[in-house]
Amino acid sequence: MRAPAASDIAAGEVLLSLENVSLSFGGVRAIRDVSFDIKKGEVRAIIGPNGAGKTSMLNVINGFYQPQQGRITFKGRTRSTMRPYDAARGGIARTFQNVALFKGMSALDNIMAGRTLRMRRGLLWQLLRVGPALKEEIEHRERVEEIIDFLEIQAIRKVLVARLPYGLQKRVELGRALAMEPDLLLLDEPMAGMNLEEKEDMSRFIVDVNEHYGTTIALIEHDMGVVMDLSDRVVVLDHGVKIADATPDEVKRDQNVIDAYLGVAH
Amino acid sequence: MLYREAGQFKTSYRSDQAIFPIVQDRWFMWGLIAFGFLVLPLFANQYLYTEVLIPVLILSLAAIGLNILTGYCGQLSLGTGGFMAVGAYASYNLLLRLPDTNLIVVFLFGGLMAMLVGVLFGIPSLRIKGFYLAVATLASQFFLEWVFARVKWFTNYAPSGSVAVANLDLFGFPIQTPQQKYLFVLAVVVVLGFAAKNLVRGRIGRMWMAMRDMDIAAEIIGIRPLHAKLSAFAVSSFYIGVAGALWAFLRLGSWEPLAFDINRSFQILFMVIIGGLGSILGSFLGAAFIVLIPIFLNQAPGLLGVPLSTAMISHLEFMIFGVMIVFFLIVEPHGFARLWAIAKEKLRLWPFPY
Structure with missing residues (x-):
């Protein structure tokens, strides 16, 4: 697998920033x-109790939902509306x-389909499947096989x-x-429903993707052990409001976060 | 024992991605094509050509067209007959107004016109899905039938509404006897059949299948629904248009819009369902089955010495079709093509239990 497409943003700089984003469905304010913000090269976790708006947040980032208010800047470009395929084109998987x-x-x-955007040959070449079309297909197959090796499947x-x-x-x-070679990889509960061994494998893949290919990762996860071990910084949402944004250690000690998870006496 | 891939090691991705990765399949396919071109013409008679071989081949082509749209891209269409009519009448009008046009150009033109009309009627698919799209394409079927029956320009103001072509030739070679027609159709079907198989194995085929299986995830990986759906409508309608032109020119010779009515649409849809949704092979199997069953039912009672009236036979035909379709929908929604795949799995092990 090749390193993700080079973007002009250096490691440690802001890759994606969300400012004052609000999203509501009718009367429900998600x-x-x-x-x-998400910095290039980091693993950013988004956590929170059920219904906190985590998945909605990802849906906003990759264009499924259009927020009513707020600005989203990705790779230095601020956008108003975006469709999911535009996000894919921009490098969000x-x-x-x-x-x-x-x-x-x-x-x-399935994995080959992930390379759709990177394949160029048009309909007529595809019909004949000779020369450049065949060469392209095989080149992409090689990339895909590297991913298959990496994921041990x-x-x-x-x-x-x-x-x-x-x-x-x-x-x-x-x-x-991964086949899309994204700049930003959004993972929505990658460990949900897995046993310990599968979680360990998946954690290993996430760390490898981040460290070897430099892919920036934003992940939602309920397993706190995983979140604390993997992530560089953590955003905590509760009822659609951000209640904390810090390193894992700081978040663990944050009184608001503890209250959100355990509840408070009224 | 014979059908075994042991020892056939793939040493390159190219050979792993070949159209027939297994040697036996490859030889079988070449053998079948050689048989079709060289051996069949030695003994086939007129009945075999006009009632069996030509219809099976042309309707296979239409079934491939519908299979691309419905089986691969997941967009249900009941407008097949209408798109066939577009191909037939477009080709007819080109030949009528420019009589010297090469026959290949004539059929290509029929396909391209059907493609345009198909894309136009495919636009609603960007908004509506499933049953609702089926109804929208049904509307296109009725609309196109009406156009060719009522707009006299298309039928060259023929008083009966029926049009005819005769004395066809290709580069000076006549295409008039059943054998000549058969060889021409076979060549077209072989070329377009391979092209379709190539297409569905590549980027565009994956794009269609992604749209069929999970449209949200398809968008996430950068597939635009507009491109995927309309390209499926375009390619599908092209195939159906060419099939329509072939059907009109080489099977019927003279025809009226009724030849492409809603029953034709359903016939092709049944072929696709029985043959196998999402399979090029299935399109051929389905077409063969649907064309051969009535012939078999016609002949069987006589051969068995059981006299049946023609009315009875046509009733039986309907009943058997109905039963088959319900049976396939319940037991094997992937049709003959899946049965064949299962048989191949079993053949690899036979005669050992595992």
Whole structure:
């Protein structure tokens, strides 16, 4: 796998910033005036109790939802509205809380689909599948095989993903996101429903992706052990409001966070 | 024992991605094509050509077209007959007004016109899905039928509404006898069949299948619904348009809009369902099945010595079709193509239990 497409932002600088973002559905205010940033090269965790607005936050970042208020700046460009495929084009990849794979395709085809944006040859070349089209297909297959090796899913590459167990499906989904060679990788509960061993594997992949390829990662996770070990900085949301934004150690001691998770006596 | 891939090691991604990765399949395919071009013409008679081979091949092409749209991209369409009519009448009008046009150009023009109309009627698919899209394409079917029946320019003001073509030729070679027609159709189907298989294995095919399986995730990886759906409508309609022109020119010879009515749409849809959604092979199997069953039902009672009236036979045909379709929807939604895949799995092990 190649290093992600070079962007002009150096490590440690702000890759994505959200300023005063608010999102509501009718009367329900999912996100209220939240600001935070993600720096290039870091692992940023977004945590909070159920219904805190974490997934909505990711949906705002990659264009599923359009916030009513606020500014989002990604790679130095501020945007008003954006569709998910624009986000993909800009270098944002993501995985879903409930695996969203293409069930009728093999693991290999799913990951190959992740390279759609990087393939160029048009319809007529594809019809003939000779020369440049074949060469392109094979070049991308090589990249995809590197991802398959990295995620240790060689044995299942030709298997329909619908037949795979959940843990492997999660891995294939991560593979599809990696195939896009993103600048920013959004992971929505990558460990949900996994046993300890699977969690360890997944943590290892996340650390490797971050360290070897320098991919910036924003992840939502409920397993606090995982969050504290993996992330550089943590945003805590509760009822759509940001209640803390600090390093894992500081967040652990923050009284607001403890109250949000454990409740307070009234 | 014969169908075994043991010892066939892939040493490059190129060979792993070949159209028929297994040697036996490759030989079988070449053998089948050689048989079609060289051996069949030695003994086939007119009945075999006009009632079996030509219809199966042309309708396979239409089924591939619908399969691209419905099986690969997941957009249900009931407008197949209408798009076939567009191909047929576009080709007819080009040949009528420019009689010297090469036959290949004529059929390409039919396909391209159907493509344009298909994309136009595909635009609603960006907003609506499933049943609602089926209804929208049904509207296109009725609209196109109406256009060709009522707008006299398309039928060159023929009083009966029926148009005809005759004395076709390609580069000076006549395409008039059933055998010549068959060879021409076979060549077209082989070329377009391989092209379709290539297309669905590549980037564009993955784009369509992604749209079919999970449109939200498809958008996340950068696939624009507009591109994916309209390109599926375009390619699908092209195939269907070419099939329509072939059907009109080489199967019927003279035809009226009724040849492309809603029953044609359903016939092609049944082929795709019975043959296998999302399979090029299935398109051929489905077309063969639907064309051969009525012929079989016609012949079988006579051969078995059970006299049946023609009315009875046509009733039986409907009943058997109905049963087959319900059966396939329940038991094997992926049709003959999946049955074939399962048979291949079993063949790899046979005669050992595992």
